[in-house]
Amino acid sequence: MNISLNGEARGIEGQKSLSDLVAELGLEPRMILIEHNGCALHRSEWLERGLAEGDRIEILQVAAGG
Secondary structure, rough: EEEEEEOOEOOOOOOOOOHHHHHHHHOOHHEEEEOOEEEEEHHHHHOOOOOOOOEEEEEEEEOOOO
């Protein structure tokens, strides 16, 4: 299936949840925010939210600094 990840087309195989995608990308869950089809999600929703053809995913990485 094909999704849009941060504005770029990306093919993924099999049924995946947002949690699966985060793991596949090697991201630290505590340091990111996810928007799924225009809706910001709490981390507790990632496991139950499955990906579907044409989904738009935006992942923002939180950076601390000063």
